[in-house]
Amino acid sequence: MSLQYQAVQWNRQKRLYDAVLVGGVALYLLGFGAVTEFLFPNITEEILLMRAFGSAAFILLHIILCIGPLGRLNAGFLPLLYNRRHAGVTLFLLALIHAVMVVTTYHAGGDTNPIASIWVSSPLTHSVAGVPFQAFGFLALVILFLMAATSHDFWLANLSAPVWKSLHMLVYAAYALLVLHVTFGVLQAETSLVYAVTMAAGLVTVLGLHGLAASKEARLDRKINAPDTDGWVEAGAVADIPDNRARIVCVAGERVAIFKYAGKISAVSNVCQHQNGPLGEGKIVAGCITCPWHGYQYLPETGASPPPFVERVPTFQVRLKNGRVWVNPQPNPAGTRAEPAVIEL
Amino acid sequence: MSDDFYIGWEARPGAGPARRLRTLVVLLLVVGLGLAVALATQQHTIGTSVFEWGNLKPFSGRLELQPYPHLLVPRPGATNSQPGFSTYYLVAPFKHGLDREKFGALEGQMVTLQGTLIYRGDQTMVEAVPDSIHAVASPASLPTGAATVRLGRQTLVGEIVDSKCYFGVMNPGQLLPHRACAINCISGGIPPVLLVRPKNGPAIYLLLVSALGKPVNQQVLDFVAEPVEITGEVEWQDGLLILRADPQTYRRVGR
Numbered sequence: 001m002s003l004q005y006q007a008v009q010w011n012r013q014k015r016l017y018d019a020v021l022v023g024g025v026a027l028y029l030l031g032f033g034a035v036t037e038f039l040f041p042n043i044t045e046e047i048l049l050m051r052a053f054g055s056a057a058f059i060l061l062h063i064i065l066c067i068g069p070l071g072r073l074n075a076g077f078l079p080l081l082y083n084r085r086h087a088g089v090t091l092f093l094l095a096l097i098h099a100v101m102v103v104t105t106y107h108a109g110g111d112t113n114p115i116a117s118i119w120v121s122s123p124l125t126h127s128v129a130g131v132p133f134q135a136f137g138f139l140a141l142v143i144l145f146l147m148a149a150t151s152h153d154f155w156l157a158n159l160s161a162p163v164w165k166s167l168h169m170l171v172y173a174a175y176a177l178l179v180l181h182v183t184f185g186v187l188q189a190e191t192s193l194v195y196a197v198t199m200a201a202g203l204v205t206v207l208g209l210h211g212l213a214a215s216k217e218a219r220l221d222r223k224i225n226a227p228d229t230d231g232w233v234e235a236g237a238v239a240d241i242p243d244n245r246a247r248i249v250c251v252a253g254e255r256v257a258i259f260k261y262a263g264k265i266s267a268v269s270n271v272c273q274h275q276n277g278p279l280g281e282g283k284i285v286a287g288c289i290t291c292p293w294h295g296y297q298y299l300p301e302t303g304a305s306p307p308p309f310v311e312r313v314p315t316f317q318v319r320l321k322n323g324r325v326w327v328n329p330q331p332n333p334a335g336t337r338a339e340p341a342v343i344e345l
Numbered sequence: 346m347s348d349d350f351y352i353g354w355e356a357r358p359g360a361g362p363a364r365r366l367r368t369l370v371v372l373l374l375v376v377g378l379g380l381a382v383a384l385a386t387q388q389h390t391i392g393t394s395v396f397e398w399g400n401l402k403p404f405s406g407r408l409e410l411q412p413y414p415h416l417l418v419p420r421p422g423a424t425n426s427q428p429g430f431s432t433y434y435l436v437a438p439f440k441h442g443l444d445r446e447k448f449g450a451l452e453g454q455m456v457t458l459q460g461t462l463i464y465r466g467d468q469t470m471v472e473a474v475p476d477s478i479h480a481v482a483s484p485a486s487l488p489t490g491a492a493t494v495r496l497g498r499q500t501l502v503g504e505i506v507d508s509k510c511y512f513g514v515m516n517p518g519q520l521l522p523h524r525a526c527a528i529n530c531i532s533g534g535i536p537p538v539l540l541v542r543p544k545n546g547p548a549i550y551l552l553l554v555s556a557l558g559k560p561v562n563q564q565v566l567d568f569v570a571e572p573v574e575i576t577g578e579v580e581w582q583d584g585l586l587i588l589r590a591d592p593q594t595y596r597r598v599g600r
């Protein structure tokens with residue numbers, strides 16, 4: 001849990017996560033392979049592998065893309081987010097096997113260099129056939145590689161969080177490329193309605209969930225309270241905040257998490273230093289604000305992680321008036337102690 | 346342990362999250378398996394074709410190189426209604442046609458060779474081991490190619506496929522996912538074939554040649570793997586259907 005380099009720490013839950021991930025992928029591959037072999041025994045093995053791994057990768061990408069918004073809509077999905085990067089690396093490996101099968105089967109053995117062949121062997125023409133769908137797949141694979149290679153927190157620290165975050169936002173570019181790759185590739189041959197409908201359902205699900213999550217957050221951000229004469233902002237009733245939990249309010253354009261714990265109120269920035277997780281959806285565990293995404297912890301009074309960890313988030317000054325919380329919208333520098341407001345009974 | 350709040354670094358999740366998680370995992374696995382079955386069953390492009398990979402066999406017959414290399418193998422028990430030979434297209438390993446120049450001296454002669462059989466429907470092909478092709482003494486019954494039968498000018502709509510993949514080396518070996526491969530094969534010398542699927546009856550395969558009867562490998566590449574319309578002279582030669590047309594007159598047609 002620290003910005004210093006550490007080997008991946010394994011625990012039972014992580015092992016279970018990976019077991020389910022690998023088991024699920026294996027179940028899919030075996031299911032697809034067995035049904036295909038049974039129904040179409042003449043299929044070429046290379047193409048069977050290509051199709052099995054390619055479709056598995058594409059489905060896993062949909063699941064990965066849905067985990068984020070699902071977690072924002074319902075905390076029940078957050079456990080899937082915890083080791084999402086393992087799913088990301090698995091996705092890259094599946095896509096890589098698919099690509100290796102494609103290159104060795106379709107592009108090797110001719111007069112053209114197999115990698116060059118991806119770009120030159122399919123002439124651009126003014127027809128659907130001329131859409132360079134294999135090039136789209138290749139570019140998506142490069143993105144997935146960059147993400148898989150930098151998925152460890154070591155890279156998060158070394159590239160700095162904003163660079164890392166933007167690099168990993170490229171997953172949406174990879175998704176767009178792969179939608180084109182599939183649409184102008186295999187869907188042009190396999191014209192069953194089931195394929196088209198499955199593909200469309202996947203796209204609608206990914207876009208729909210992102211839209212829902214975004215509108216939920218936008219609703220929250222719109223509830224901006226006007227500041228008092230001294231600039232402090234009212235942030236709701238103390239009684240509305242459950243014990244050891246927080247309420248997220250938007251003050252001066254920034255989301256602030258207001259926690260109630262041990263008869264006190266403290267406010268910190270809502271943005272976790274790890275990967276921008278919503279601290280206000282976390283919980284006080286053993287006296288620490290605990291991020292709902294990967295469990296990073298911060299002391300509510302100081303916004304600092306307990307030693308030996310070094311993460312810090314900005315704090316906000318709070319006061320209570322007639323059972324209501326007031327926040328000073330001016331953030332304190334990250335890790336600065338702000339006196340908690342004591343709830344008087 | 347923090348009952349209802351999931352923390353991944355804890356040894357165990359609380360009872361609530363654990364229960365929800367189990368349901369979620371089961372749901373995901375069921376959806377995954379359902380998709381595997383649905384996507385596998387809905388594949389429609391896998392035909393019945395065979396590549397006897399790993400099974401080298403001897404073949405002997407008369408080597409013909411025009412318009413594309415093929416072997417005429419004497420057939421015992423020929424009748425009037427059956428020609429006295431079977432026709433096998435000849436290709437080299439991987440994405441290469443048989444080198445016409447190298448075997449020019451053997452044209453029209455009886456040869457033996459080692460090769461792997463490829464077939465689909467009534468179309469047969471041999472992937473020959475190039476070094477195994479040798480002339481042999483001609484037997485009395487050297488098959489003579491039947492006289493060319495002209496079937497007239499026709500307009501046909503179909504897909505240009507590389508004969509080697511489509512006849513069996515790759516299955517499915519057609520349409521857009523396979524386009525780059527077909528183009529690599531055809532440009533490497535594999536005979537281009539127009540695959541026509543009549544509404545009823547089996548598929549028809551026509552070897553594509555220029556109006557003058559020459560190979561057109563390099564000229565057809567832009568038209569591979571999508572519906573095209575070709576108008577030309579159709580003829581029957583050595584048990585092969587041949588379509589003579591200038592590739593510049595090929596026309597792409599919408600599906």
Ligand code: FES
Binds near residue numbers: 272276293
């Ligand atoms: S975002 Fe990863 S722990 Fe907060």
